Amino acid sequence: MSALRRFAIATLATITATVTPGVAVSAPPPEPATPLQQAMKAMQGMSLEEKIGQMFVLFGYGPGANLPDARNTTLYGVATPAEVVAKYKPGGWIYFNARGNVENPTQLATYSNQLQQVATSTGLRVPMMIATDQEQGVVVRIGPPATQFGGNMAHGAARSTADARTAAGITGRELKAMGIRQDYAPVADVNVNALNPVIGVRSYSSDPQLVSDMTAAQVQGYQRDAGITATAKHFPGHGDTRDDSHTSLPTINHTLQEWNTIDAPPFKAAIKAGIDSIMTAHIVVPSLDPSGDPATLSKPILTGVLRQQLGFKGLIITDALEMAAVRAKYGDAEVAIRAIEAGADQLLLPPAPDVQFNAVVDAVKSGRISESRINESLLRIMLLKLKNGTLFNPFVDPAKVATTVGTPASLATAQRIVDKSVTLVKNNAGVLPLSNEARKILVTGFGVTTTQSLANSLTSRGATTTVAQTGTAPSDAAIADAVTKAQANDVTVVLTSKAWDTTVTDKLAKQQKLVKDLLATGKTVIVVAVRDPYDIAYFDQAPTYLATYGFAAVSMESLAKVLYGQIAPAGKLPVDIPVAGQPQTPLYPFGHGLSW
Structure with missing residues (x-):
């Protein structure tokens, strides 16, 4: 028996064990009869270049597969996403709202079909696995009318x-x-560092057990209930860093015992729940690999720990290779090769596609990477496409999107879920709940959409509202304007977003100044953190403080309900809020939360 076939049988046993009745792939052909045979038949006849193409996950600028965009030409040498697919024959595709390719759910369904038409009509004729980062909360690629939730820390x-x-x-x-069959969620990182600039509310909690329980639950929701692929991230754990891996290379100095106690449990829980895919982190963890290489490029971490120690048999995908952290030590060509050598199956968002694709091809032809190693990843990719329906049923009906996406039932369920998350941290002045009497309320602070959403919710409850959005780094003039408006209103609700963030001096100083100047008016001021809950440490003199963990309209409606006493605040802090400058001293401990 060949090494590939032995690997295939072992992999298939793990993958098929997690398939739940009712979510099997739809309408597979009658022959070949077994999933293993189907996957291996899809691999037959592939050239080396086609096999390697399956290991790349790309994206295209613009809202349609056949629409030219000069940015595609700059990156790929061809103008349209369809030409990108035809050129590279990638195994995966990712949607990004910030890159002009997300307009609305029906448009995405059409776009997905256009991409799959190209993928299945040229070359090897294998559909792509289309993915996105719909974490919910603060990382959302597809906004309304898609159903919005509060995000991980709200859960x-x-x-x-x-x-x-x-x-x-x-x-x-x-x-x-x-047409999206893979979500790069859930985030399984344990946010034990209140000054973490990149994870924060994307994490469920600072408690490993709570993160483990929530991670496993969401894996089941994505894979068993919805029949798509979940992706736990960012292995081996990005929760204790002061650096953002988008811009620099963080180091996690946990001991091996700390890693096993803090970071590993959620990934173990995800694997036990049958997670299909795990995303790597561009972080250095000396206790797991003293070489100084980021985990994405570390064979001791990806193969030694994730594969061998934790027993993960599914797909390993890198975090975006365009991020600065993974590019800091090696050139782009070497990064692609080393990620595969480390154990990665798919390379996400290569910043130099031609260079990196050709580097991997050359590495195989030179013998540095064996073709059997490529085949191992290819089989995982094909088996996963088979499991989630991509391989034989990649197309969707755009006309049916409206009956699935953002339905009244789903929106009502989302509101009910988010209602339970709002946390009342302080109510020293006894201001809350507000009575139903008519009053003038100023809504100020972070977010053009967020401040207006809250104002709309308050107006629907009889308030006369004024909005003075000031952003995350309000100017002195904006602060003075908000103070003047506060003096003319009965109540001010000021929304803060990462006011603790010392990585941006102006943001730190200006949001804190806004809150303190508003408090100095002597008027009733309600402070609400609409992102990380840690802000109160920097203006603890505020007598009334709440945390929503998210800033979407659904969270602002829940906040309005709590402010007016329509629901009692039920959320409990899922993290410690430490004293400013004293990370080990809780100001408000895990589990704290007031109600009435």
Whole structure:
């Protein structure tokens, strides 16, 4: 028996064990009869270049497969996403709202079909696995009318694994209707560092057990309930860093015992729950690999720890290779080769596609990487496409999107779930709940859409509202304007977003100054952190403080309900809020939360 076939049988046994009745791939051909035979038949006849193409996950600028965009020409040498697919024959594709390719769910369904038409009509004729980062909360690629939830830390505050699973199921079914079969979620990082600039509320909690429970629940929601692929990230754990891996290379100095106690449990829980895919982190963890290489390029971490120690048999995908952290030590060509040598199966968002694609081809031809190593990854990719329906049923019906995405039932469920997450941290003045009497309310602080959403919710409850959006780094003039407006209103609600963030001096100083100047008016001021809950440490003199963990309209509606006493605040802090400058001293401990 060949090494590839032995590997295939072992891999298939793991993958098929996680398939739940009712979510099998639709309408496979009658022959070949077994999943292993189907996957291996799809691999037959592939050239080396086609095999390697399956290991790349690309994207295209613009909202349609056949629309030219000069940015595509700059990156890929061809103008349209369709030409990108035809040129590279990639195994995966990713949607990004910030890159002009997301307009609305129906457009995405059409776009997905256009891409798959190209993939299945040229070359090897294998559909792509289309993915996106729909984490919910603060990382959302597809906004309304798609159903929005509060995000991971909101789930952690509500403490309901059932609700977390329901949210993932709804999100997954909506993505599937758009032709998206893989979500780069859930985030399994344990946010034990209140000054973490890149994870924060993307994590469920600072408690490894709570993160583990929520991670497993959402894996089940995505994979068992929705039938799409979940992706736990960022292995081996990105929760304790002061550096952002988008711009620099972080080091996690956990001991091996700390890693096993803090970072590993959620990934173990994800594997036990049958997770299909795990994404790597561009972080250095000396206790796991003293070489100084980021985990994405570390064979001791990806193969030694994830594959051998934790027993993960599914797909390993890198975090985006365009990020600065993974490019800091080696050139782009070497990064692609080393990621595969480390154990990665797919390379996400290569910044130099021609260079990196050709580097991998040359590495195989020179013998540095064996073709059997490429075949191992290829088989994992094909088996996963088979499991989630991509291989034989890649197309969707755009006309049916409206009956699946953002339905009244899903929106009502999302509101019910988010309602449980709002956390009342301080109510020293006894201001809350507000009575139903008529009053003038100023809504100021972070977010053009967020401040207006809250104002709309308050207006619907009888308030006369004024909006003075100031952003994350308000100017002195904007602060003075907000103070003047506060003096003319009965109540001010000021929204903060990462006001603790010392990585941006102006943001730190200006948001804190806004809050302090508003408090100095002597008027009633309610401070609400709409992202990380840690902000209160920097203006603890505020008598009334709440945390919503998210800034979407659904979170602002829940906040309005709490402010007016329509629901009692039910959220409990899923993290410690430390004293400013004293990370080991809790100001408000894990589990704290007031109610009435």
